Amino acid sequence: MNPMKVGLLGLGVVGGGTWNVLSRNAEEIARRAGRRIDITRIAVRDVAKARARLGDAVALSDQATDVVRDPEVDIVVELIGGIEPARTLVLEAISNGKHIVTANKALLAKHGNEIFAAASAQGVMVAFEAAVAGGIPIIKAIREGLTANRIQWVAGIINGTTNYILSEMRSRGMSFGDALAEAQRLGYAEADPTFDVEGVDAAHKLTLLASMAFGVPVQFSKAHIEGISSLASEDIALAERLGYRIKLLGITKQRPDGIELRVHPALVPNDRLLANVEGAMNAVMVSGDAVGPTLYYGQGAGEEPTASAVVADLVDVTRLHTADPGNRVPHLGFQPDAMSDMPILPIEQVITSYYLRLSVDDQPGVLADLARLLADLRISIGSMIQEPSGDAAADIIFITHEAREGDVDQAIARIESLAFVRSKVTRLRIENLA
Ligand code: NDP
Ligand code: HSE
Numbered sequence: 001m002n003p004m005k006v007g008l009l010g011l012g013v014v015g016g017g018t019w020n021v022l023s024r025n026a027e028e029i030a031r032r033a034g035r036r037i038d039i040t041r042i043a044v045r046d047v048a049k050a051r052a053r054l055g056d057a058v059a060l061s062d063q064a065t066d067v068v069r070d071p072e073v074d075i076v077v078e079l080i081g082g083i084e085p086a087r088t089l090v091l092e093a094i095s096n097g098k099h100i101v102t103a104n105k106a107l108l109a110k111h112g113n114e115i116f117a118a119a120s121a122q123g124v125m126v127a128f129e130a131a132v133a134g135g136i137p138i139i140k141a142i143r144e145g146l147t148a149n150r151i152q153w154v155a156g157i158i159n160g161t162t163n164y165i166l167s168e169m170r171s172r173g174m175s176f177g178d179a180l181a182e183a184q185r186l187g188y189a190e191a192d193p194t195f196d197v198e199g200v201d202a203a204h205k206l207t208l209l210a211s212m213a214f215g216v217p218v219q220f221s222k223a224h225i226e227g228i229s230s231l232a233s234e235d236i237a238l239a240e241r242l243g244y245r246i247k248l249l250g251i252t253k254q255r256p257d258g259i260e261l262r263v264h265p266a267l268v269p270n271d272r273l274l275a276n277v278e279g280a281m282n283a284v285m286v287s288g289d290a291v292g293p294t295l296y297y298g299q300g301a302g303e304e305p306t307a308s309a310v311v312a313d314l315v316d317v318t319r320l321h322t323a324d325p326g327n328r329v330p331h332l333g334f335q336p337d338a339m340s341d342m343p344i345l346p347i348e349q350v351i352t353s354y355y356l357r358l359s360v361d362d363q364p365g366v367l368a369d370l371a372r373l374l375a376d377l378r379i380s381i382g383s384m385i386q387e388p389s390g391d392a393a394a395d396i397i398f399i400t401h402e403a404r405e406g407d408v409d410q411a412i413a414r415i416e417s418l419a420f421v422r423s424k425v426t427r428l429r430i431e432n433l434a
Helices: 013-024 025-031 047-054 063-070 087-095 103-120 138-145 162-174 175-183 200-214 232-243 302-321 364-378 406-416
Strands: 006-010 037-043 060-063 075-078 099-102 151-157 243-255 258-269 281-288 292-300 353-361 381-390 394-401 427-431
Touching: 006 013, 006 063, 006 302, 013 037, 025 037, 025 302, 037 063, 037 302, 047 060, 060 063, 060 258, 063 087, 063 099, 063 292, 075 087, 075 302, 087 099, 087 103, 099 103, 099 302, 103 200, 138 200, 138 281, 138 292, 138 353, 138 427, 151 200, 162 175, 162 232, 162 243, 162 281, 200 243, 200 258, 232 353, 232 427, 364 381, 364 394, 364 406
Parallel strands: 006 037, 006 075, 037 060, 075 099, 258 427
Antiparallel strands: 151 243, 151 281, 243 258, 281 292, 353 394, 353 427, 381 394
16 A cells, blocks of 8 residues: 655654654554555745755755645644644645644644534645644543543643652752753743743643533633742742642533633642642543542653654554544544533632741730631631741741632732731642542
């Protein structure tokens, strides 16, 4: 049988890894796919650099349109990243009848609805396993392996760069800046690393996971996003003392009134598996009504782990491209005409537990006033510690039971207006992942 012909856009970290894996494992992959999968054309910006790496093994161009318009190319693999020109190139490739494989979560989180609709109209596939959690086959797991279930929630460490930074800061006392530079050197970070550290990359991925878990359209603009750049090392150390690790989590939950969709640092009890996921590793928990909680763990970023997912998609497309489009796995796991309009809940309606840290005058009545204020807003204290911090001041940390975020916002505003309170309140959410 003729080989499947692939056009590659980009030969960076993931593109280079894809070339390596596809070349090294060509025979094994052909045995699985039923035919060879060959990269026949590559577009990059710097052809000389690519030529130095690959020699004359493949046609190279600095014009991405040479790939998406090549009549010989069956599948376009988009690995250049960002929104433009990636969006225009993907849409043109689709209109030229080509299947798409992409690792570009930013593109799909913002323009997924448009791209999936265009692909469905054209009868082509858009495969994106590499876009979420690198080498972990989480999309296959949710869309296919767990398809019998009503998914209840998904929670995970889905950004390798921030997990690497938090791990290095906690275990080796590395500074935030040094840990980020190392993550960049290792190829984990996005072209713009603020996407990683401000939680945007994790929110791109979470948005896609939520759509596949609950059958709702892709709604990145409704995600609540907080990153790790303003996290104090004091809180990392205090969390440790209290029996927690701080992780940047992506959490999406189906509730009767809507869907929670949020990315933020969270305290995770240190006996939970997720608390022990270190370095650039990712882990995703998915809970379904039939299966219960399940856990998926692996390398969430980097050259060959991500290429593993890209090549798996190439094999899937090769196996399925002759199938009737109506019988393929839908892009988001639900039939396009059966999507739900369940709303995404604003952050004020989220319900979870909280860590609240503040500095107060060390004087009689302070604790009683704080406890009364919290009780008035239906916030129940699970535990607290108080430590003198010099200059007649004390640091107080409250761990609350589950409360509504809007009530906690009000409590914080009232606490900060009290005369005996010396600091802003540091608020971190706690996720027990039970
Ligand atoms: P890199 O920056 O390493 O590589 C980008 C590649 O795209 C380079 O080869 C660059 O060419 C090429 N390129 C950029 N613009 C154009 C253009 N207009 N026309 C043709 N080629 C172009 O990125 P990564 O490999 O790290 O990331 C690629 C995608 O994979 C992104 O969407 C990213 O979010 C995603 N991803 C990355 C992971 C990782 O671990 N790095 C993991 C999972 C997903 P040149 O080298 O000549 O400049
Ligand atoms: N920058 C991303 C991360 C790459 O660190 O997880 C993988 O998507």
